[in-house]
Amino acid sequence: MIEIKGLKKVFKEVEAVKGINLSVEKKEVLGLLGENGAGKTTTLRMLATMLRPTEGTALINGKDIVADANAVRQEIGILFGGEIGLYDRLTARENIEYFAMLNNMEKEEMNRRIEYLAEILEMGDYMDRRVGQFSKGMKQKVAIARCIVHNPPVMLFDEPTSGLDVAAARVVQQFIRSCKEEGKTIIFSSHTMAEVEKLCDRVAIIHKGRIVEAGDLQSLKVKYGKDVEDLFVELVGEKHEI
Amino acid sequence: MKYNHTMIVFKKELKDIFRDKRTWIASVLIPVLIFPLMFFLMGLGKANLDKTMQSDIPIYIESTQENQLTEYLSRSSGLIVVDSASPYEALEKGEIKVIIQIDEDFQAKLEEEKPGGIKLIFDEISNESSMAMSVVDRAIASFGEEILKDRLEALGINPEVLQPTSVSYEAYVPEGQESKGDGVSVMLLTFLLPFLLMLYPVVGGMPAAIDLGAGEKERMSLEPLLSTGANRMSILLGKYLTILLASIIGVITSLSGILIATRFNTDMLPKGVKISPVSMLIMIGISLTMALMLSGIMLSISIFAKSSKEAGTYLSPITFLLMIPTYLTMFMDVRTIPNKLFFVPLLNAVLLMKEVLVDIINPVHIAITFSFTAVLVVLALLFTKYIFNKESAIFRS
Numbered sequence: 001m002i003e004i005k006g007l008k009k010v011f012k013e014v015e016a017v018k019g020i021n022l023s024v025e026k027k028e029v030l031g032l033l034g035e036n037g038a039g040k041t042t043t044l045r046m047l048a049t050m051l052r053p054t055e056g057t058a059l060i061n062g063k064d065i066v067a068d069a070n071a072v073r074q075e076i077g078i079l080f081g082g083e084i085g086l087y088d089r090l091t092a093r094e095n096i097e098y099f100a101m102l103n104n105m106e107k108e109e110m111n112r113r114i115e116y117l118a119e120i121l122e123m124g125d126y127m128d129r130r131v132g133q134f135s136k137g138m139k140q141k142v143a144i145a146r147c148i149v150h151n152p153p154v155m156l157f158d159e160p161t162s163g164l165d166v167a168a169a170r171v172v173q174q175f176i177r178s179c180k181e182e183g184k185t186i187i188f189s190s191h192t193m194a195e196v197e198k199l200c201d202r203v204a205i206i207h208k209g210r211i212v213e214a215g216d217l218q219s220l221k222v223k224y225g226k227d228v229e230d231l232f233v234e235l236v237g238e239k240h241e242i
Numbered sequence: 243m244k245y246n247h248t249m250i251v252f253k254k255e256l257k258d259i260f261r262d263k264r265t266w267i268a269s270v271l272i273p274v275l276i277f278p279l280m281f282f283l284m285g286l287g288k289a290n291l292d293k294t295m296q297s298d299i300p301i302y303i304e305s306t307q308e309n310q311l312t313e314y315l316s317r318s319s320g321l322i323v324v325d326s327a328s329p330y331e332a333l334e335k336g337e338i339k340v341i342i343q344i345d346e347d348f349q350a351k352l353e354e355e356k357p358g359g360i361k362l363i364f365d366e367i368s369n370e371s372s373m374a375m376s377v378v379d380r381a382i383a384s385f386g387e388e389i390l391k392d393r394l395e396a397l398g399i400n401p402e403v404l405q406p407t408s409v410s411y412e413a414y415v416p417e418g419q420e421s422k423g424d425g426v427s428v429m430l431l432t433f434l435l436p437f438l439l440m441l442y443p444v445v446g447g448m449p450a451a452i453d454l455g456a457g458e459k460e461r462m463s464l465e466p467l468l469s470t471g472a473n474r475m476s477i478l479l480g481k482y483l484t485i486l487l488a489s490i491i492g493v494i495t496s497l498s499g500i501l502i503a504t505r506f507n508t509d510m511l512p513k514g515v516k517i518s519p520v521s522m523l524i525m526i527g528i529s530l531t532m533a534l535m536l537s538g539i540m541l542s543i544s545i546f547a548k549s550s551k552e553a554g555t556y557l558s559p560i561t562f563l564l565m566i567p568t569y570l571t572m573f574m575d576v577r578t579i580p581n582k583l584f585f586v587p588l589l590n591a592v593l594l595m596k597e598v599l600v601d602i603i604n605p606v607h608i609a610i611t612f613s614f615t616a617v618l619v620v621l622a623l624l625f626t627k628y629i630f631n632k633e634s635a636i637f638r639s
């Protein structure tokens with residue numbers, strides 16, 4: 001599980017994240033919904049220990065992201081959107097093995113796991129070919145296998161479908177669903193409501209570095225008496241116009 | 243730690259860069275080929291020049307009266323007097339190398355025992371013409387000597403009377419050392435080797451440095467990499483070692499290039515040059531510390547850069563920076579280098595290499611140079627570590 005406590009990040013002039021509190025239970029998918037520049041990536045980077053919080057902290061399966069960063073990284077897998085970040089001159093297998101080894105996997109366990117992932121993601125044909133000439137969809141699958149190879153209990157997704165066509169986006173969404181079925185704790189950031197509605201149990205709306213509303217989709221609908229899409233526009237859009 | 247993450251990173255990066263043909267070109271192909279090629283081309287030019295100089299040099303003599311000199315020159319070996327309707331055009335075309343203008347009253351003056359005027363006209367642009375002129379000059383001088391001898395004999399004077407000294411030359415070679423060959427080859431050697439040992443760590447390591455720092459950012463693989471179970475320092479160390487190895491390979495391949503080059507063309511490099519084991523050790527030591535320092539600097543600059551292109555822009559001036567001390571010291575006298583110059587980083591490395599190449603082993607210079615360079619290495623490594631831990635460098639936007 002993830003417990004975020006007063007997390008804050010100040011870059012030189014910008015206060016990107018202004019002290020947020022959130023918790024995500026095991027087996028739960030939390031959608032972090034916000035528009036461009038809201039602070040989603042910054043929040044997820046702090047959780048992944050790549051950025052050091054200015055204030056506050058978070059516990060990931062009880063491990064502190066500030067005090068115990070190395071241990072935290074063993075608990076998480078990340079899939080950040082945009083470019084996929086594979087090594088073109090390595091084969092699919094080598095790309096995945098690299099991350100497996102850096103996550104301290106035993107050789108036998110690693111091989112078993114890679115075989116399993118190659119099968120369920122249907123990558124068998126091209127596991128030993130260099131990634132350079134792969135299509136975007138093929139690369140996406142390798143990236144998925146790479147982020148999950150060490151079977152982390154917590155997954156962080158930052159706009160993982162941005163820039164993907166419908167088919168590739170569907171592969172990613174299917175993957176997130178299967179993570180959920182496996183009982184992982186998941187945070188998933190997005191700026192499209194539709195995707196959040198499709199995948200998430202709970203949603204937190206982030207705006208200018210603050211959580212402006214959080215709750216499960218159903219109870220939010222009841223509370224405000226309107227669609228979550230409209231609610232999002234109301235909470236974020238109007239303030240935006242000022 | 244059960245797993246050595248540094249080794250995992252090191253092995254992966256090596257595999258990665260050696261699958262890249264740019265690495266092969268920059269660290270292996272160019273260094274191995276550049277010197278043989280350079281020497282081969284220089285040799286070609288030189289051989290050509292030698293050939294023309296060995297055949298008879300065509301000259302043209304402009305004189306109105308018969309005289310002894312014209313006759314002497316047409317007899318002397320190595321010169322051939324040619325006739326030409328337009329000698330100056332022929333000189334410009336290189337068909338004639340020198341035009342000799344002999345004064346009208348030359349023969350008369352000779353007989354009066356007064357200096358006779360001669361003018362040598364040559365083409366200043368042509369190397370061959372300049373060299374031909376000195377050959378003609380020598381021929382005229384020996385003509386003069388013959389005349390002189392005749393005149394002295396006529397006066398009953400022994401020519402030796404006019405030669406009070408007889409000078410011969412010998413280079414001093416300290417006991418236990420060997421001759422370094424002539425001055426030109428010493429200069430070539432003491433310029434070329436330090437130049438290579440300074441420059442090739444950068445030439446060899448640069449493609450790797452760009453790819454492992456900025457390249458990782460550019461393909462967006464840095465974030466996933468940093469979020470693995472490995473800690474940052476192991477990742478950094480693995481990358482650093484890869485660049486260091488590429489640098490060292492660059493140095494080794496360029497030195498092998500020189501060795502190959504000397505096989506191609508033996509007279510371009512000093513013959514029988516022997517570098518003593520101590521000197522060799524010191525040279526290797528300097529090159530290694532340079533590689534240690536420069537790998538760190540290149541990696542930190544590359545990590546700071548946003549893209550490979552930006553990294554390339556920042557890194558290429560380093561090559562010029564390293565050329566400065568090698569050119570500055572090109573004409574410096576190795577015997578009288580002031581001690582204070584050894585406190586100047588980079589310059590001291592070049593100077594020390596120049597010294598040990600001619601077997602000057604000065605413990606003070608060695609100690610100063612190595613301790614200063616060691617400090618620089620440590621600073622470079624600390625700087626690399628600082629940059630790699632700096633959020634604003636890694637996530638620069």
Ligand SMILES: Nc1ncnc2c1ncn2[C@@H]1O[C@H](COP(=O)(O)OP(=O)(O)OP(=O)(O)O)[C@@H](O)[C@H]1O
Nearest residue numbers: 011014016034035036037038039040041042043637
């Ligand atoms: N490394 C950085 N240095 C300085 N400012 C930064 C840095 N990273 C992010 N910011 C700023 O922090 C704010 C939040 O950025 P962040 O990337 O977290 O937003 P986001 O919600 O992920 O937006 P998007 O939907 O565009 O990805 C922005 O104003 C951004 O300019």
Ligand SMILES: [Mg+2]
Nearest residue numbers: 040041042158
């Ligand atoms: Mg973002």
